[in-house]
Amino acid sequence: METNFSINYENKVVKVTLSGSLDAKRAPALADEIKKLIGKDIEKIVFFAKDLEYISSAGLRVIIFSKQKIGIDIKLYMVGATEGVLDVIKMSGIDNIMEITDTYEE
C-alpha cells in the first residue's frame, strides 16, 4: 500500500510526519503502524502536519484510534497543520482530544 508518512518511536514519544493526502487509501497503513505500538510505554504522539494537504474521515479516524488504542492518558499533538486541515479537525471536534500547536519543542 502506498504510504506518505514516516513514524518514529523514541524516548516514549511517537513522531508521525504526514504529507500529501491522508485519505481512505492511505489511512489504513498508518493505522496498522500505530497498532504495532500498542502496549509500548508511550507518553506522546506528535503528528507533524505541515505538509499534509488533505485529511479525510478515514484519516481523522486514525487520530481518534491512536488515542483509544495507545491509551487514554497519552497526549496527542498536531503540529503546523494548514488551515484547511485544522478546520476539519475543529469542526468534527477532534481538537478536543489533542493539542494544536504551530511548532514543537522537544
Next chain:
Amino acid sequence: MERIDTYPTHKYKGFNLRPGRPIPFGATIVPGGINFSIFSSHATGCELVLFKKREPKPFATIPFPDAFRIGNVFTMIVFDLDYENIEYGYYMDGPFDPQKGHRFDKQKVLMDPYAKVIGGRDVWGEEPDWDDIYQHRARIVFDDFDWQGDKPLEVPMEDLIIYEMHVRGFTCHKSSGVKHPGTFAAIREKIPYLKKLGINCIEIMPVHEFDEFENSRPSPVSGEKLMNYWGYSNVGFYAPKAGYAATGRFGMQVDELKTTIKDLHTNGIEVILDVVFNHTAEGNEEGPYISYKGVDNKTYYILTHDGYYYNFSGCGNTLNCNNPIVRGMILDCLRYWASAYHIDGFRFDLASILGRDQNGAPMNSPPLIESLAFDPILGKCKLIAEAWDAGGLYQVGSFPGWGRWAEWNGKYRDDIRKFLKGEAGLVGAMGQRIQGSPDLYRWHESGACTSINFITCHDGFTLKDSVSYNGKHNEANGEDNRDGNNDNDSWNCGWEGETDDVEINRLRRKQIKNAVSILLVSRGVPMILSGDEMGNTQFGNNNAYCQDNELSWLDWDDLKKNKEIFNFVKSTIAFRKAHPVLRNKTYFQDRDSAESGYPEISWHGTKPWDADWSDSSRTIAFMFCGKQAKQGKGNDDFIYTAINMDWNMHSFELPEIPEQLKWYIVVNTDVEPPEDIWGAGKEKEIENQFEVSVGPRSVMILIGKKSN
C-alpha cells in the same frame, strides 16, 4: 491470547459470513466484521448490496441464506469489510400486489431504515447524479466520539426559553460572518450570540437526512430553484442531514453535530430536535423507492383497503405509527438520538398522527405516545407535541400526554395575536393564556409547563411580518398564493408591507415589543422564532418551506438596523430569568400559601381589583405576588403588567402593595429607547405611585420592591 467470540461459518464468493444477531437492527460494527439486520414481514428473500463509497455499481451482492433468517429478520455478519469505505443497501424480494399493500421490486436498491449515516446528498444543493441507482446510500457509523463528560442538561421545563431555528437559515446569509455558512459548525460559532440573547434551548427544524431536491422546481417569480428547504420529509430517521455539516463532504456529519451539541451544552443551551414521524419522502404510489416502500410497504404505511396511501400528513403518505413494528422503530430512533447525540428533547411534527390507529382513526390511549411518555431512556427528555395533523385532528388541550408531554399551544398564538391587533372579546381568553392556559391544561400533571407559548413559529408570519402584512404573499412559492395559512390574525398597522412612514414603523416596533412583553410574562414555556429578535422579515411569505434564499435566511445586518428590538428582546428574557414568580408551573389555587396577604395572581383593570372582562374591553392588568414564587418558597418582587390594546390612552390605578415597597418601571412600550426597558437594578421609580398612564396599544410592566 486474544479470545475470538465470532468467527466465520459460511463463505460466499470470497466473503466470510456467519448468521448475524437480529438485535440491534441496522448495521453494527462487531469484532472482525459488520452485523447486518433488517426486518420485513412480507419479503420472501433479501440480498445485501455493497458499494464502494460513491461508486455507481455495487462490488458485491450477498444473498441472506435461509438459515440466516430468524422470524421476519434477515441477519448476517460479513467479516473483513473495509467498513470506512463502503455503502450498503438491500434488494428485497416479495410480491408486487398494490391492492394488497405490497410493492416489492427486486430491482431497487433500498436504504436500511436504520441507516445512521447517509451519503448521496453530502453537500447541500450539489446536483446529484440522477442516474445513480442508489440515491440515498447507507453507511456505517462509528461510535467513538469523546463526549468528555457531557450529558443532557435537564433544565427544568419551567425555566426553559426556546429559540426555534433552521440550521441553514440561521447563518446562510453572507452577513452572518461565519466561516461555514448554513452548517452545524456555524451554530457553534454563534453560541456567544445565543448566550447574549439569553435563550437556554434551541429547537432545530428537521436535521434528519432529507432530500433538498425533493420536488425542486424553478420559482415563477424569480426563476430561482425552489428547494425542500425546511426538510419536513424524512429520507432516514437515524442519520443527521449531511448537507448541514461543513464536514459532510468528509462524511463527518455525526462528529460535527455531536461537537456542536457538546459545545451548546457547555454553554448552558439545550437542544430539542423537531422530528417528523408522520410521513416519509417516498410520497404516494407515484413516489420513489427509497427504503420503507420496498422493504415492507404494508407495515410502514397506513393504506386504504385497496392499497392506496392515506394522506393525513398532507405529504402523500402516512407512517403507520401504531403498527407495533413501526412503533418500535420510532422508539429505537428516539432512544438513539437521546443516547448517542445527547439530545435534550423532541418536538413532534403533526403529532396527532402518532395517535391514529392502523386504519387512521384517532385512539383514546395511543400506545406509541404512552411508550414514549414512560420510556426509561427518554425519561428526562422533553416531549413536545404539535397537537394536530393535516387530516383534521386538532388536540390542543386534549393530546393524551400522561403528564409528560407538552404541547405547542396554538390557542395561545391565536388569542394573543387577535388581542394584539385590537380585537374585542378576548380579555377572558387573555386571562387564561397568561396563566399558562389552565382552561386547556388544568388536568395535566405538569401544569403550566404543558403549554409551549408562542406567537410565531417557522410556520406562518415572522413577528415583523405579523405587524406589516394583513395577508400572505406567497407568490414566489409557485402555487398562485394558495399555499400557507389564511388565518394569520395579523395587522399591517396601516400599510401593506415595507414603508418609510415613520408613524407606521413606530407602531410596528411597539407592537413587536408588546408581543414580546406578553410572551415573556406569561406562565408556561416561551418559544421565540429565530430572527424575531432582530426584526426579520420574509416579505409577507408565511410559508417559506421552499425558499432557500435571502427570503428565509436571517440578515444579520438587521441586528444593527433593529438594535432597539434586539435589546428589548434580550432584556425581557433577562427579566423573565430574574423573576421566578413568572415561571411558577402550578396553577393559581386561590390560596395564600405564602401568607403574603395577596393572591398569587390578581386581575385588575383601570381600577385596581376590578378587571373589565366585558366583550368590549381591550384592557387588562395583572399582578404576580413575588412571595408566591416557587410555589410559595421563593421571594420575588411584585410584578404588575398593564396591557392596553385600545387605540386610546388609559390610566390604570395601581393596586396597593406593602408600604416599604415602591413601584418601579421595567417596561413601557409606548416610549422610545432607552426608556422602553430598564435593566435589572436600574428600574426607574415612578413619580406617581398610585396611577400610571398606559399609552395607546402599549404594555407597561412595573415591579414593586424596596429601593434600588
